[in-house]
Amino acid sequence: MSMIISIKDSLRQSVEAATGGQVTVMYDDKGYPSHMCRIPMFTLDTIDPSWAAVPHPAFIVNGTTKSEIWVGQYPAVIHDSRALSLPGRDPAASIDFDTADARCSIKGAGWHLMTNAEWAAIALLTHKQFGPDTIRGNTNYGRDYVATFETAPRQDGANPGLASGTARTLTGAGPASWRHNGEPSGIADLVGNVWEWQRGMRLVDGEIQVIADNNAADNTLSTAAGSSAWQAILEDGTLVAPGTANTLKYNSDSGVKLAKVVTATASVNTQYKDVLAAAGTAAPDLTKALGLFPHATDMARGNLYVNNAGERLPLRGGSWHNGALAGSFALNLSYERSLALTLLGFRPAFVL
Template sequence: MGVTISAPDALRQSVEAATGGVNTVLYDSKGYPSVMCVVPRFNIEDIHPNLGTGTHPAFLVGGVQKSEIFVGKYLARIHDSHALSLPGQDPNASINFDTADLRCTAKGPGWHMMTNAEWSAVALWCWKNGFMPRGNTNYGRDHSQTFETGRRQDGLAPGLAEGTARTLTGSGPVSWYHDNTPAGIADLTGNVHEWVRGLRLVDGEIQIIPENNAAQPGADHSAGSTLWRAILQNGSLVNPGTANTLKWNATGADGTGNPQLATAVTSQTSDESTHYVSQQYKDLTAASGVTVPPLLKVLGLFPHATDIDRGRFWVRNNGERLPIRGGYWADGVNAGVFAFNLYNARSRTGTFIGFRPAFVL
């Protein structure tokens, strides 16, 4: 048994009726429900003419164009080794990439941890629709609109800068949902960082699993997977280690300064505990003479506009680094749907790192 999406039941009918079909309920291989947000296919030229043309890669899986993807409305809560998307839960954290990934794929065919392509599609949709969701960015409240609060799982008061200030899934106001309505995807900004599939850095080289093939059943995300591809300045995908692929370099000596898009790593970070480079996402730059292909902007790796007012970009360009997105409860303006953290090894855990299930049929 994989998933049932057509048979009516009371829970699904009530959720779909309440949201006009924007939300639905999908059941996994053990029959556990997850509330999912339906994200319809769109073309990238409809977001911004400088992004190119054609279907956003989030809707291309195994060479097949999908009419929609399903994104967990809520951060994952693990039950019986399955990642569920349900309201009012303390989101699971302190989980490494591979374990979080397994808790999603265990749900059956089509289920996976949210991919970077899917996340980027949602972020671009938010920008195009003129709304950047707020969230738990200041210990249970939004840092700029401090009257916006959620229910802290540790029971402490919103804004009190102590404790583990995760908020219960979906407990914030509608401005904490991606479309500013109760039918949106909750908590993409702040609360906990979220692991995403299909992207990594290896010694600074940007590597992706093409299109949304990271969502395919059995997609190999291991360090030695043959699915990884590097990117040239013209947007072509090539084998990792090919000359002049796009990389993240540091602007200062010895891995200091800001991250900068380049074709060579001449300044590399070190010191696992403290050494990284970062900059507000909207302010990222490319080295002189380096062309930024639209693909990087489509995947949220380089800003397509300068009016993105929330979100920071962090990088370590030594070793393998897997992405977490969105920021967490103490990040303030550094959290946001375009926030991007590429400095963690796949083994990293923390009370501030969670994940989210997704599904594609």
């Protein structure tokens, strides 16, 4: 059984004191620690007054509204087959989706691979509170591609900016501007460093499929290819069975377009803010709340990548060499769940 947050030890007390309680240390089934950042529940109208005054989907799990979610302050490292969120480490990489998923769920009840709904909630809230592109990161071989004076130690020992090698930076080693709230208490490395696998969303032959609300935070729920939990989205935001007529899809038509029909199959990418809906297709608020369609057009960082053939699992944030293509809204739907590359990582999360 997970020990979660009840242990009154010196590490937990020091982390909470240093962050005003915004970060705590949680312990998994084997007593291994993870630094976890609290994200309080907010309603959709907090982001856009025209949206419903209901909790963001990230705070609804199996029909129950949660007062908070906890997200790993750092990308995962792996110890004893378990994903840990710890500072100053080389983030785990070269890991496929299902393995990343297992490294989180094995930790005990409540632990899970970060979900797309959770990532989108943080990206939306940061954009609302601090403005567009406020999160910078390792997007240029150990430094930020614009603020090149912002650097962090590379795990390969090379100098920041040297365009060779494996330029992952140590977790949380960058400046405060590389954290979601611009403070030491923030979630680190959301932009750049490694693309991060996400649970609860996928693309199948171009059809956008999700697991309802944040039910994917339940680590007992299957996200396998044949899971019955997957649902497609109609343009009014209703969730229906995959393959239902007129569900929302990504079409490869002069870039990425939200559409009801796939007329072209290809690998394409478009700056996230510039993704449009095809003629006769409406983007429901749900797609915007889940970071699948732009709710605003003032972001200069982050692209949407799509390969609309077969099953593609989501990656978020960008990697160390993506420059402006990385960003808090960056979404990569190009890869199959079996892919493992040096620039693909992940992050644990927790919901009580």
